[in-house]
Amino acid sequence: MTPNAASTSSGPSRRSFLASTAVATAAVAGGMPLLTACGGSDSGSREGATSGKAADKLIPTYVASTVAKPDLPSKNGSSVGYTSKVDLAALETSIPNKLGTGAPLTIMSPLWGTPPKGGCAYYKAVDAAAGTNVTWQNQDGNTYAQKLGAVLASSSIPDMVVVPSWILVSNKLPNAVIAKFMDLGPYLAGDKVKKYPNLAAIPSDSWRMSIFGGALRGIPMPSAPASFIxxxxxxxxxxxxxxxxxxxxxxxxxxxxxxxxxxxxxxxxxxxxxxxxxxxxxxxxxxxxxxxxxxxxxxxxxxxxxxxxxxxxxxxxxxxxxxxxxxxxxxxxxxxxxxxxxxxxxxxxxxxxxxxxxxxxxxxxxxxxxxxxxxxxxxxxASAPATIWSMIRKGASKATIENALAAANFAAAPYGTKERMLVDYGVEGTHYTVKNGVPAKNDQGNSEVINAWGMLAAPAPYFAHPDFPDIARKQAEWQQRMGAFMKKTSTYGMYIVEPTRYASLSSQFEQLQIDYVRGNKKLSDVQAAISTWRSAGGDKLRDWYKELLDKNGSGN
The missing domain is CATH 3.40.190.10 (Periplasmic binding protein-like II)
Incomplete structure (x- = not known):
């Protein structure tokens, strides 16, 4: 459930943060060539990718949610759309029994605006419902890349960390992710995920792109393939x-x-x-x-x-x-x-x-x-099927792991559930009121219910705006129309770790493009940079990709 109009005053939401990675993806297509980032291989190497049958063995079994049938089903890779009013009195429960045990859990996540105070009414309410005990280490979303890099370079890692894909364009960070975060396969691979039904309802393509270093390390926020700028x-x-x-x-x-x-x-x-x-x-x-x-x-x-x-x-x-x-x-x-x-x-x-x-x-x-x-x-x-992950640090205790997974499962609750309503709006009477069947946040809701819990995981992509249902319809229909012209690249759905020797190969292009379109560089400067890219390693990187695709098969 997308929060209402009042919530926009508190800064970007989780959905905005999620979509900002689509901006990064579109930038690649539209003139900001960033190296394809990261993945892992089934041999345990930190270079390459895991796909096909090798990936299928590592990912959770998919069990679709049956809650809240959408008014506009997915078509041509679109998100689903909900345009009918939700009966708030008839919301379903997606987690009948609390999976959290109340063990302490620290989570680092980006946040825009003023962070809510620890122990605020919103945090208490979600913890009580999920059975968790979270201490949030909210970081300024505008400088999150620097903070994440510093944390991954340190020996002190929070229990759970939100990791966005565009920050991983530096090849040092994918290697740090592989080194610092645990393999979730023993808890989520195959039918093990059925303990966490909301995580099981995340599409398989999103899980396949959550494999780093030959292991399932990320809990994904799924993206619709037709999520174009x-x-x-x-x-x-x-x-x-x-x-x-x-x-x-x-x-x-x-x-x-x-x-x-x-x-x-x-x-x-x-x-x-x-x-x-x-x-x-x-x-x-x-x-x-x-x-x-x-x-x-x-x-x-x-x-x-x-x-x-x-x-x-x-x-x-x-x-x-x-x-x-x-x-x-x-x-x-x-x-x-x-x-x-x-x-x-x-x-x-x-x-x-x-x-x-x-x-x-x-x-x-x-x-x-x-x-x-x-x-x-x-x-x-097609856009990448996953663009943000939450990850659990290596060495975490079993109690910490189980509570982190319980938190992610709660955050991934589908539309039309009590859990989704609580994550997105907080507590009725405290954080929001209902008028004509439409929830609206009050001042306390705008200051406390921002985007922390929503960063941990997400359900299959959807559009739903109780206060502006026509917008949800237009969003879904636009994606359906545009998705009819969509193709998948050869590397679709793979998270690829390139050799570190190529880490800075394309670094000059973003600024060069900015300068060229503004008239500060010549076309010949761009053409020369492309030639230099080829001779400085681009052609060798092509050979590396040929071998990768020969081994893994094409993503399309």
Missing amino acids: MPYYRKDIFDKRGYSVPKSADEFLSWAKDATSAKAKVYACGDMSWVSGSIFGNAPGWNIDADGKLRYNIERPEYLEALEWTRKLFDAGVVHPDDKARTGDAGQRFTAGQILVFNSDTSAWYMKTAEQAHANPDFRIEAMDIFGADGGNPTLW
């Missing part, structure tokens, strides 16, 4: 000005020039880099292309085409100056009407609607269907 537009302003939604790269540029008025301080868009790769159909990371050749994303002509189109937008002056300077918040510029298009994850559709419901009742946000560059159908690439 969305190009949002101000539908209210489009309607008022009679704009048509662009359907090709050239149409977008033409519209953007018409819509921009620097004098009025209104610009067509923010930086379109995050979606340009999707428009031009470039596969993220490594993929065996239609001609049978294995390429990295920066080697394809679509990569340069996406960069050149993005640069045209900057050169035409249709991108807001603050986006060019990389300052401020594009989302705030969007709601203020200073830009009419911006890119973000699926959560922005609800969050912006809820945020503006009272401040600007005329505000309408929609997501453009992603178009192919030439106006035809797009070629889209």
Whole structure:
């Protein structure tokens, strides 16, 4: 259950945090080539990946949840959607018996805003329901990468740690994950997971991507394959000005020039880099292309085409100056009407609607269907089935392990259950009230029910907004439409640990792309960097990937 409008004031939610990894994934496709990160091999090596039959032996048995049949089933890799009101008096129980024993448990997790006080009413209520005794070590979400790196380099690891995928792009961190976190297979592999029914209901693809160093080490937050970055537009302003939604790269540029008025301080868009790769159909990371050749994303002509189109937008002056300077918040510029298009994850559709419901009742946000560059159908690439994990430190006692798994199982409760309601909203009367069947957080709910418990695990992907059910329908239907054009890369669903000698091979490209689209570098600089990448190890890394895919098979 997605928290209501009031909750948006407390900063990014778990869903926003989760979706921010989709931003990282889209950045790979749209012009920020980060090395594919991490995985493990069935031989116990810290390099490679585990997939196919070898992975099947390590993952939990899948047992789908039967709670709350969705109004919009998954289609073409979409999340499911719930658009009907939930009977809060008839919520089901997904955990009939407490699995926690009350043993102490420390958890490190990112959090935005002011952390709730230890022992607050929300923490007490969830602990009481789950049978846990959690001490939260909440860290600033904006600097979590630095904190996680420092903790993994130390000898003092909390019992449970939330680990996001985009932080693992450094090859030192995957190795640290393998060294510092335990194999969960003895507790979750095969039918063992049935002790934890909510974890058993997490899709198998998400578990397969939770294998590091040949062992199941992560409890995943699953992602829908059709979780693409969305190009949002101000539908209210489009309607008022009679704009048509662009359907090709050239149409977008033409519209953007018409819509921009620097004098009025209104610009067509923010930086379109995050979606340009999707428009031009470039596969993220490594993929065996239609001609049978294995390429990295920066080697394809679509990569340069996406960069050149993005640069045209900057050169035409249709991108807001603050986006060019990389300052401020594009989302705030969007709601203020200073830009009419911006890119973000699926959560922005609800969050912006809820945020503006009272401040600007005329505000309408929609997501453009992603178009192919030439106006035809797009070629889209499936998102990773897992992007964030919670992990348990090696050496933890049996009591600690069992309580950590009990906590994750509680956090993964499906939509339509008492446990999901408690995690997302807290206690009725204390943290929220119900009006016309819709829960709404009060001030205490906004200060205490933020995103700590929701970071440990999640159910199969879904959209549900009791206060704005139409948004859930639109989100699901958009993913269904776009998923019809989706393909999977050769490395889909694998968490791959590359050899450390290639760790910095692609590090220059992110800044180079930022500089190029803003006119500070030449196309020849990008082309030279690609040539250097090949000679400095890219071609050898290709050979390594060929061997990996020969051994593991293709992810598509």
